[in-house]
Amino acid sequence: MWKSVLLAAGIFACILGVEMLVVDSAVLVPLNGQGGERNFQAPDWAPWTLLSVGAATILHFCQLPRMGHSQPQVR
Numbered sequence: 001m002w003k004s005v006l007l008a009a010g011i012f013a014c015i016l017g018v019e020m021l022v023v024d025s026a027v028l029v030p031l032n033g034q035g036g037e038r039n040f041q042a043p044d045w046a047p048w049t050l051l052s053v054g055a056a057t058i059l060h061f062c063q064l065p066r067m068g069h070s071q072p073q074v075r
Contacts, residue, residue: 007061013054020047 025041 010054010057017047017050
């Protein structure tokens with residue numbers, strides 16, 4: 001189960017990083033209609049950090065052993 005959660009988190013981080021590269025800013029509007037709109041602009045380092053962390057997490061997912069399989073013994 002943890003393996004699939006790790007993969008989902010990595011994919012989510014990569015998608016969010018790519019989205020931040022494409023979109024410069026976003027306007028956040030409250031769901032209840034009360035209050036003012038807020039403008040969100042991500043820092044310059046955020047998309048690249050999310051892409052790197054997501055890619056490293058996905059690569060780590062590929063290296064995790066399968067459930068029920070034993071590790072190969074080194075002799």
